[in-house]
Amino acid sequence: MALDTHGGHDIDPNVLAVIPDVERVIDVSYHGESAWAKAFRINVIHTNGVEESYFMKVSVGHHGREALKGEFAATSAIFEITPDFCPKPIAWGTFKLHPDEHFYICKFYEFSEGVPEPASFCEKLARLHSSHTSPEGKFGFPCTTYNGDLPQDNTWFDSWEEFFGNGLRHILRVRQERAGPSDELDGLLPALFDKVIPRLLRPLETDGRKVIPSLVHGDLWCGNAAIIDEDTEEGIVFDPSSFWAHNEYELGNWRPERNRFTSLYFQTYHSHIPKSEPVEDYDDRNALYGLRFNLHAATLFPNHAEFLQMAVDEIRRLTEKFSAYTAKL
Numbered sequence: 001m002a003l004d005t006h007g008g009h010d011i012d013p014n015v016l017a018v019i020p021d022v023e024r025v026i027d028v029s030y031h032g033e034s035a036w037a038k039a040f041r042i043n044v045i046h047t048n049g050v051e052e053s054y055f056m057k058v059s060v061g062h063h064g065r066e067a068l069k070g071e072f073a074a075t076s077a078i079f080e081i082t083p084d085f086c087p088k089p090i091a092w093g094t095f096k097l098h099p100d101e102h103f104y105i106c107k108f109y110e111f112s113e114g115v116p117e118p119a120s121f122c123e124k125l126a127r128l129h130s131s132h133t134s135p136e137g138k139f140g141f142p143c144t145t146y147n148g149d150l151p152q153d154n155t156w157f158d159s160w161e162e163f164f165g166n167g168l169r170h171i172l173r174v175r176q177e178r179a180g181p182s183d184e185l186d187g188l189l190p191a192l193f194d195k196v197i198p199r200l201l202r203p204l205e206t207d208g209r210k211v212i213p214s215l216v217h218g219d220l221w222c223g224n225a226a227i228i229d230e231d232t233e234e235g236i237v238f239d240p241s242s243f244w245a246h247n248e249y250e251l252g253n254w255r256p257e258r259n260r261f262t263s264l265y266f267q268t269y270h271s272h273i274p275k276s277e278p279v280e281d282y283d284d285r286n287a288l289y290g291l292r293f294n295l296h297a298a299t300l301f302p303n304h305a306e307f308l309q310m311a312v313d314e315i316r317r318l319t320e321k322f323s324a325y326t327a328k329l
Helices: 013-018 061-081 118-129 160-179 183-205 247-254 263-270 279-300 305-321
Strands: 022-033 038-046 051-060 089-094 101-107 214-216 225-229 234-237 243-245
Touching (some): 013 089, 013 101, 051 061, 061 089, 061 101, 118 214, 118 234, 118 247, 160 183, 160 243, 160 279, 183 305, 214 247, 243 247, 247 279
Antiparallel strands (some): 038 051, 089 101, 214 243, 225 234
16 A cells, blocks of 8 residues: 555555545554455544544455455445444445555454354344345346455356356366366266255255245355454354355355354254255255355365365265265256
8 A cells, every 4th residue: 555645644545535534544554464365454533523443455456356346245235134244334446556456445343252142143144144135036146256265156047056056166167277186076076966966956946945045145154253242242244255045055154163153053043044945955955055165165275185175075975875866857
């Protein structure tokens, strides 16, 4: 970011232009980073004398720009439905003085350690999922959203099975581009797409059943949820990778123990939204959704072989279980 004379602090004019009614910038401080973005805290005094803090994420390049565009669009969609469940999004854009650098700004929160308590957290999540406002009732999203630096294919589909299969094929292509082929994985994919996915997802949309698209956060692991009130353990979510989906897709990211959402979170969530029919397929559907998140991790961190192995092991289990399945024509 380039030095700006407004208050003498390190802030780009395009950033200052989108923060409303700034009288003076108090300071801009580094607030951490990931492999694909840096974070800053901006403290300002508004023209009404109120001091306010904003969170700013900065990324570079084309994918950095598109990722922040997607984050703003996804957070805005969540905020429109459940404004108490995510930070208020302010803006996204490109620096005036550094055109290859891009920013996303939202309200700043002080976080406490741990995951939000399940009752309020799951009620908010269920409320988000229950607002069936997808354009024309389709599965997808108006723009690309990113899981870290991994772009998702959010092309619109009428069928959840078709949307899920298309998105998963995209993730597999990106993983192979970044990490190279895996003979073990590749050998399992025909049965995954020809047997497992139709067997587990097609019943959701046949025999009079229908999946109504729900807006999902899309990357709801413990690192993207935080406590904002120590007394109540009230929480919010952030860094979404949203699209309209089967609501249970969200819970696939809770399956790995590393994500710290215990069985109590599943139970509390389903006290608001029951498991989809056929209920007897629930655990295997969750496993199918969960293996996609392991493939996300394998793509983001190709040097960590355990993520790919977890996905391979689950695919093998499911393909063996449903090897006799023959899709109805």
